[in-house]
Amino acid sequence: MQLLVNVRCDNVIRLESGLSSIEYRPSIDGMRALAVASVLLFHLNDALLPGGFVGVDLFFVISGYLITSIIYQQCETGRFSLANFYQRRISRIFPVFFLVSLSILITAAVIYSSEDFSSAGALTTASALSLTNIKLMFQGNYFHVSADAQPFLHYWSLAVEEQFYMFLPLLLMLTHRLAISRKWMLRLLGVATVISFIACLVMTYDKPTWAFYLLPTRAWELLCGSLLAVYTSTSEKPTPKPVDRWLSLSGFAMVIISLFVVRESDHFPGYIAVLPVLGTAMLIGRVSDPSQWTERLLSNRVLVFVGKISYSLYLWHWPVYCFVDYRLYMQSTITRTLIKLILTVTLALLSYIAIEKPTRRYLNLRQHRWIAFTGFAIGVMLFAILGVSIRMSHGYVNASLASVAKGGQTYAISDDAPRVVLMGDSIGSMYGRIFKTLSEQSQVNVNVISVAADTPFPPAALYDHSIAFLQKSQPHVTVFAAAWMQQIGNKHNVMVESLESILQHSKHVILITQPPILPDDATREAFRVHGIRAIYEPAELAKKRHATNVFIHSLVSDRVHVLDIESLFANDDGQIPFTDANGFELFRDKGHLSTRGSQRVLPLITQTLNRLILSPEQMANSNHDSQTR
Numbered sequence: 001m002q003l004l005v006n007v008r009c010d011n012v013i014r015l016e017s018g019l020s021s022i023e024y025r026p027s028i029d030g031m032r033a034l035a036v037a038s039v040l041l042f043h044l045n046d047a048l049l050p051g052g053f054v055g056v057d058l059f060f061v062i063s064g065y066l067i068t069s070i071i072y073q074q075c076e077t078g079r080f081s082l083a084n085f086y087q088r089r090i091s092r093i094f095p096v097f098f099l100v101s102l103s104i105l106i107t108a109a110v111i112y113s114s115e116d117f118s119s120a121g122a123l124t125t126a127s128a129l130s131l132t133n134i135k136l137m138f139q140g141n142y143f144h145v146s147a148d149a150q151p152f153l154h155y156w157s158l159a160v161e162e163q164f165y166m167f168l169p170l171l172l173m174l175t176h177r178l179a180i181s182r183k184w185m186l187r188l189l190g191v192a193t194v195i196s197f198i199a200c201l202v203m204t205y206d207k208p209t210w211a212f213y214l215l216p217t218r219a220w221e222l223l224c225g226s227l228l229a230v231y232t233s234t235s236e237k238p239t240p241k242p243v244d245r246w247l248s249l250s251g252f253a254m255v256i257i258s259l260f261v262v263r264e265s266d267h268f269p270g271y272i273a274v275l276p277v278l279g280t281a282m283l284i285g286r287v288s289d290p291s292q293w294t295e296r297l298l299s300n301r302v303l304v305f306v307g308k309i310s311y312s313l314y315l316w317h318w319p320v321y322c323f324v325d326y327r328l329y330m331q332s333t334i335t336r337t338l339i340k341l342i343l344t345v346t347l348a349l350l351s352y353i354a355i356e357k358p359t360r361r362y363l364n365l366r367q368h369r370w371i372a373f374t375g376f377a378i379g380v381m382l383f384a385i386l387g388v389s390i391r392m393s394h395g396y397v398n399a400s401l402a403s404v405a406k407g408g409q410t411y412a413i414s415d416d417a418p419r420v421v422l423m424g425d426s427i428g429s430m431y432g433r434i435f436k437t438l439s440e441q442s443q444v445n446v447n448v449i450s451v452a453a454d455t456p457f458p459p460a461a462l463y464d465h466s467i468a469f470l471q472k473s474q475p476h477v478t479v480f481a482a483a484w485m486q487q488i489g490n491k492h493n494v495m496v497e498s499l500e501s502i503l504q505h506s507k508h509v510i511l512i513t514q515p516p517i518l519p520d521d522a523t524r525e526a527f528r529v530h531g532i533r534a535i536y537e538p539a540e541l542a543k544k545r546h547a548t549n550v551f552i553h554s555l556v557s558d559r560v561h562v563l564d565i566e567s568l569f570a571n572d573d574g575q576i577p578f579t580d581a582n583g584f585e586l587f588r589d590k591g592h593l594s595t596r597g598s599q600r601v602l603p604l605i606t607q608t609l610n611r612l613i614l615s616p617e618q619m620a621n622s623n624h625d626s627q628t629r
Contacts, residue, residue, distance in 0.1 A: 029307030030298030036310040051262035054276040061280040064225025075176040091363030115588040116149040121390025123152035128383035130162040133213040151319035196220035204270035251282025312348035404465035408449035411439035419475040424482040426452035470505040478506040
């Protein structure tokens with residue numbers, strides 16, 4: 001009898017008729033149903049199931065167990081093939097993956113604001129390259145992007161598994177070639193598991209975001225499944241039924257308890273993750289006796305069916321939740337919940353029946369291997385390019401740390417044209433696009449070396465690179481824009497010292513004051529209601545920002561010039577218009593302008609810049625050209 005394993009990339013794996021000697025266990029489908037239902041409920045409302053996010057950890061253990069079982073036994077019988085393995089992974093994972101990804105982009109293009117669409121595009125490339133977890137690790141919450149503007153967020157767990165699939169087959173093949181015994185295999189996997197677990201414990205307290213997203217700190221969960229697979233791969237003296245029953249009940253209890261007890265606020269995935277991981281391993285290893293009630297429960301037909309469609313459920317649920325919350329923000333929670341559930345289940349059923357099953361059968365055929373690999377390569381390439389294109393056409397002009405010393409983004413006119421440098425943090429980056437226009441209008445060479453970082457001063461490498469470029473290029477004017485209130489605070493001496501360093505290499509410095517700061521999520525709500533509601537800056541923030549801008553004005557000298565943009569974005573009574581007269585949004589998020597908003601600042605920058613770099617005759621010609629335009 002042939003058995004085949006189709007591995008799902010969101011931690012859900014199932015066994016079907018194919019090439020293996022592993023017996024199909026309906027209870028594993030039931031466990032996947034429990035895991036995916038936990039995740040769906042948690043994302044609906046975390047109060048319903050506070051620890052529902054550990055469903056991902058259940059998936060990791062199941063994945064490690066089943067994928068290792070298949071590879072290990074096929075290696076033992078001499079039937080394992082890397083080409084066949086990856087063909088089956090591709091046929092199982094990517095048809096629905098590409099369908100959902102394309103659906104996400106089409107929907108996001110229709111309902112998202114330009115800036116939110118740009119954020120989605122940034123994750124598109126990472127998702128196509130199975131690097132979503134890496135991208136999210138570095139992204140953090142810097143731009144304050146709401147969860148409903150990140151429809152690819154749930155792909156992080158797919159990336160972790162796909163990265164695991166890259167090295168596990170090679171490891172098992174190597175140990176088989178070296179004729180390593182089962183005992184030493186267990187020791188090797190055990191050491192790897194312990195190392196990963198220790199790394200997880202350390203990183204959870206030192207760098208929790210890294211611990212949550214990275215494979216090295218998550219591998220121990222998958223490796224627990226691998227250990228179990230190798231341990232149970234050969235016949236051993238059966239465990240006494242009372243012990244077996246105790247292990248099964250204890251494992252089930254540990255899983256259920258973790259769903260209600262574990263909290264996001266816990267240091268996760270630290271030691272507390274042992275509860276669901278060990279519980280799942282105990283269930284997989286011992287739920288095999290039909291007489292046990294846990295086996296009967298998890299083999300229930302409803303749970304088994306949910307487990308079979310769980311890959312599609314997982315892929316669809318998060319983007320559906322995001323889009324419903326984003327567009328139907330004003331609807332009641334009950335209404336949105338019903339819409340989410342109906343859409344998720346409907347789309348999952350349709351994609352399972354129409355895409356997942358038929359494409360898997362077709363692409364798994366040996367003669368169709370080239371189609372599977374070619375389609376996969378083309379799909380990854382297209383989505384990666386598409387993501388970059390979306391980001392570049394809708395996002396900010398932002399230099400990387402490595403490119404700062406080389407001049408970042410360059411807009412060159414001629415070798416003898418005056419040079420203007422834009423530096424700062426993300427506030428500087430939001431002006432990047434208008435500096436391309438500035439370069440053409442004022443006939444200047446422009447370098448954008450602003451970097452979206454936590455501060456325009458530290459980290460030292462960023463500041464040193466910026467000064468190094470100024471020293472090398474000796475610009476006529478350096479434009480400095482940043483979130484002054486957050487970055488300077490009461491450390492006025494830091495700003496003064498930085499300004500002195502810049503003036504050593506630049507004839508003039510233009511400082512742009514910080515724009516108004518909106519209430520939390522104000523841009524999202526204003527976009528939904530087409531900007532018809534009045535928005536006011538929170539009083540405490542306004543007070544601090546105004547005080548900081550007063551300090552910025554105090555720095556004015558013959559070579560330091562300040563552009564105050566307050567009146568461009570706030571009325572006399574303090575009201576902040578979200579859109580312009582044509583209905584285009586002026587803000588990207590609570591603290592950043594949109595491209596349309598930054599264009600309002602362009603005339604002010606151009607006027608000041610021309611005054612500093614042009615001769616009186618050139619100024620007259622420039623003013624005449626502006627009037628005729």
